[in-house]
Amino acid sequence: MQVPAPFDYKRASTLAEAIALLRECGPDSRVIAGGHSLLPMMKLRLARPEVLIDINHLSELDYIKVDGNTLKIGAMVRHVTLQKSHLAAEYYPIFAEAEEQIADPLVRNRGTVGGSLCQADPAEDLSAVFSALKADILIAGSYGTRKLPISEFHTGPYTTALNPDEILTEIDVPLRSNTGSAYEKVERRVGDWAIAAVGTMVRVDDGLISEAGIGLTAVRADHFRAKEAEDSLLGRSPSTEAIAEAASLAARHCNPFADQRGPEDYKRHLVEELAKRALSRALNRSLPEVH
Amino acid sequence: MRVNMSVNGVEVSDEIEPRLLLVHFLRENLRLTGTHWGCDTSNCGTCTVLMDGMPVKSCTVLAAMASGSQITTVEGLGANGELDPVQQGFIEMHGLQCGFCTSGMMLSARWLLDHNPNPSEKEIREAISGQICRCTGYENIVRSIKWAAAHSQNSGVQQGVEA
Ligand SMILES: Cc1cc2nc3c(=O)[nH]c(=O)nc-3n(C[C@H](O)[C@H](O)[C@H](O)COP(=O)(O)OP(=O)(O)OC[C@H]3O[C@@H](n4cnc5c(N)ncnc54)[C@H](O)[C@@H]3O)c2cc1C
Ligand code: FES
Ligand code: FES
Numbered sequence: 001m002q003v004p005a006p007f008d009y010k011r012a013s014t015l016a017e018a019i020a021l022l023r024e025c026g027p028d029s030r031v032i033a034g035g036h037s038l039l040p041m042m043k044l045r046l047a048r049p050e051v052l053i054d055i056n057h058l059s060e061l062d063y064i065k066v067d068g069n070t071l072k073i074g075a076m077v078r079h080v081t082l083q084k085s086h087l088a089a090e091y092y093p094i095f096a097e098a099e100e101q102i103a104d105p106l107v108r109n110r111g112t113v114g115g116s117l118c119q120a121d122p123a124e125d126l127s128a129v130f131s132a133l134k135a136d137i138l139i140a141g142s143y144g145t146r147k148l149p150i151s152e153f154h155t156g157p158y159t160t161a162l163n164p165d166e167i168l169t170e171i172d173v174p175l176r177s178n179t180g181s182a183y184e185k186v187e188r189r190v191g192d193w194a195i196a197a198v199g200t201m202v203r204v205d206d207g208l209i210s211e212a213g214i215g216l217t218a219v220r221a222d223h224f225r226a227k228e229a230e231d232s233l234l235g236r237s238p239s240t241e242a243i244a245e246a247a248s249l250a251a252r253h254c255n256p257f258a259d260q261r262g263p264e265d266y267k268r269h270l271v272e273e274l275a276k277r278a279l280s281r282a283l284n285r286s287l288p289e290v291h
Numbered sequence: 292m293r294v295n296m297s298v299n300g301v302e303v304s305d306e307i308e309p310r311l312l313l314v315h316f317l318r319e320n321l322r323l324t325g326t327h328w329g330c331d332t333s334n335c336g337t338c339t340v341l342m343d344g345m346p347v348k349s350c351t352v353l354a355a356m357a358s359g360s361q362i363t364t365v366e367g368l369g370a371n372g373e374l375d376p377v378q379q380g381f382i383e384m385h386g387l388q389c390g391f392c393t394s395g396m397m398l399s400a401r402w403l404l405d406h407n408p409n410p411s412e413k414e415i416r417e418a419i420s421g422q423i424c425r426c427t428g429y430e431n432i433v434r435s436i437k438w439a440a441a442h443s444q445n446s447g448v449q450q451g452v453e454a
Binding site for chain 2: 005105
């Protein structure tokens with residue numbers, strides 16, 4: 001029987017209370033959101049917090065809304081809520097496409113968007129999604145709040161820029177016109193993590209690509225991002241050649257390693273093929289007619 | 292610490308260690324052994340119960356986190372001595388062999404039919420896709436849930452509302 005090591009449990013009912021508790025209980029305390037990464041790690045003693053601060057009752061962090069030119073997603077939004085959100089899908093179909101392939105329906109009922117990003121598992125799907133969308137991360141701590149681009153949030157496998165007394169509160173995604181997005185993932189079976197996955201966002205203005213985001217997961221891309229591939233698309237007209245070139249750059253500039261999910265060359269091949277598909281679909285969706 | 296929750300419509304309260312998982316609280320403290328406990332790694336779904344109306348893996352929820360919630364286990368299916376149509380469906384269509392996955396499967400099925408009374412085969416398979424059955428090959432589970440859909444008037448669960 002796997003059981004976590006003993007800890008103290010505290011339930012926060014507001015963000016301010018959660019931050020105060022984190023400060024009071026010190027660096028050996030951790031917040032618990034859905035618990036679907038943290039509890040398995042605690043059972044294996046890979047994590048051993050002394051105090052767990054339950055943030056499941058922070059309804060103030062559970063929202064998906066548009067404010068001005070920004071789609072705002074609260075940290076406590078469950079995977080299932082983002083998966084089914086018409087508002088999120090209307091602007092960015094990548095959300096529903098990625099979410100329906102994350103874990104399984106039972107995990108999606110509990111796991112949260114904030115928990116996914118903070119867990120920073122190298123195969124986390126939402127890290128690739130928010131990298132493609134060039135999102136900003138909002139963070140609150142006892143000193144106040146700060147905002148980081150997603151490219152500065154993940155600092156390595158399982159590590160983030162968060163200080164021990166900070167909480168991720170919101171993810172901000174800029175709304176863009178003439179923009180399409182898509183997600184492509186290959187997994188061994190339902191509920192498994194990606195062998196490789198690619199998320200894309202492309203904006204086309206006056207027939208030329210004016211903005212591109214390509215997020216990769218499970219293939220050790222720096223900050224879950226294929227920057228060289230993104231840059232190669234800027235100023236080009238959307239064409240099969242441009243897509244193929246970007247896909248090939250994405251496959252070259254990641255660092256997959258062989259494991260039980262497959263050998264390195266297979267993973268690179270997947271990245272290239274999935275990038276092509278996700279870029280084509282995003283480009284199709286960027287056309288104003290296809291809404 | 293003290294936890295209070297409603298389990299199958301009955302208010303329960305107990306003194307527990309914070310590290311106690313919901314599945315063990317149900318099985319050991321409340322002796323509701325219909326909820327099974329399998330992989331321990333959040334993968335098999337045999338421990339599925341409804342928490343505030345949503346199917347969850349009870350091995351990956353602390354009993355402390357469930358305090359204040361409404362929990363439905365397989366013992367809460369059916370009412371007034373009558374089986375829930377989902378339970379009857381598993382009998383009629385031979386939806387089980389060893390029965391290890393069955394209570395979890397039936398709770399996901401109940402949730403599905405409460406939200407989608409007439410699901411397609413694809414929707415049924417999607418709803419149980421977080422749960423593993425080592426015996427049936429799933430075919431008869433899908434048939435059982437279809438049987439329940441065809442023979443359902445309304446839910447046998449006393450609670451479990453979700454937006
Ligand atoms: C069987 C299974 C399959 C899975 N498959 C996939 C998959 O295919 N793809 C995928 O992307 N994920 C997958 N996951 C992970 C799933 O998405 C988790 O739910 C997610 O990684 C963590 O979210 P959580 O809310 O459960 O976080 P928790 O487990 O509660 O927390 C994870 C970490 O983040 C910290 N944390 C949580 N929220 C905050 C916050 N707001 N601010 C600061 N720190 C915070 C916690 O302290 C902890 O360190 C899978 C999980 C399981 C159990
Ligand atoms: S025992 Fe809970 S998922 Fe297997
Ligand atoms: S009936 Fe044996 S595991 Fe499903």
